[in-house]
Amino acid sequence: MCIFAKVNRDLYTADNDLLSLCSRLYNWWKRPEGWGVWHRDQKAKSMTTISAMRLASLVTAINVLVASGFSIAAIFRPEAVVPAGSIPTQASLLLAMYAAARTIPLALFALAAIYKRATSALLILGTLAGAVQLLDAGIGLFQHDLGKFAGPLFIAVLQFFAVYLLHRSVRTSAPLL
Structure with missing residues (x-):
């Protein structure tokens, strides 16, 4: 039971980190100085x-x-x-x-x-x-x-x-x- 709790907690942490990363990338992309400037450059x-x-x-x-x-x-x-x-x-x-x-x-x-x-x-x-x-x-x-x-x-x-x-x-x- 303890092993399953640890695996579940690790998956939750990994999902949370991935969600945080995606959120940061999305926010960077939609900023005028973000993706658009990089792509234009x-x-x-x-x-x-x-x-x-x-x-x-x-x-x-x-x-x-x-x-x-x-x-x-x-x-x-x-x-x-x-x-x-x-x-x-x-x-x-x-x-x-x-x-x-x-x-x-x-x-x-x-x-x-x-x-x-x-x-x-x-x-x-x-x-x-x-x-x-x-x-x-x-x-x-x-x-x-x-x-x-x-x-x-x-x-x-x-x-x-x-x-x-x-x-x-x-x-x-x-x-x-």
């Missing part, structure tokens, strides 16, 4: 993440497609990428093929990450694509060619900015555990 954060993902996807796609386009163009028209006054040789064709061998896989993987909406992959590949453009700007500076310096530098800055916005939005919208 989460929706705003997710919209920020969506916007940042779209921007990073667009900038990364343009970046890798432009880089791949120039490396492919250099294979067919090496005079387009060699310094002014230089004569394209077999060596410039070979270097153009090396450039294409690096930029085409980067473009394919970046476009796959965009298609799959893989945020972490886009962060990594976007940063890599930005670093490649920054190095291309360094090569343009070394050649004293303003066009080959300013274009890649602009794309690199834009790429790093888009990756930064995506990283910040993902970091702020991550669930707290």
